[in-house]
Amino acid sequence: MIKAKDAMIAWNGADSRLADPSSPPGSVAVGPLINAHESDWTRGYLYSGGAAHTNRRTMTGAEQRFQVMRDWYELVYGYGLHPFVVHTAFLRIDEYQEIIKEMGMGPDRGELGHDPEVGYGRAGDFPVPEIDINHIGQSVHVWPRA
Template identity: 45%
Template sequence: MKAHEALIAWSGWDDESPMRGKVAVGRIVGEGQISWTDGYSNTGGAALEARRKMRGAQSLIGVVKDFHYLVVDERLDPEAVHKAFLAIDEYAKLFG
């Protein structure tokens, strides 16, 4: 899926969520659809309207910033974040 469609969901290590320390990437949830993000405490990527409008290099920069945030600030496992982000076409093309 393209970065502008990719919803990122995660729960940091400090969260009390049952998904603590987990990350997933999937399509943004449309109105009236059941959310696949239940159980996660945070969402990003296409959850932000501005990110859904980004294309090209700007979109890839946003994905790389998300990766950095999840690994450095949220302390998620880099390999787990990498595997989840492979669902994003732009990321997979560069780092897959």
């Protein structure tokens, strides 16, 4: 788990066709800010956000929580990523888990942060894509399968 002020987000739009196939279209990754002595886990992604924007590193409370949900919405609506793919990656962000648990729709069984004392699961019964979850250092990469 990682606080939003420290969480970078990297992604490729659903219609992105990269010369670098290491991160497929519609994929998203969440991980810590990159230190000078660490390898760049965002390589292969076209876009970055979250704590990549320096102003996000000082936000707290409701302002930070709003930005986390704004990021989620932008990836799903603006870039066409599947909601389940983004949800799976964002489960690494503390504030995202807090928000969805407060809504009574916390992580489902088998998902990071599942709490049987909190309501969980999707509100609708719709198919979710098959995904691959890859860990590179402290970052997690969620890729829809082709």
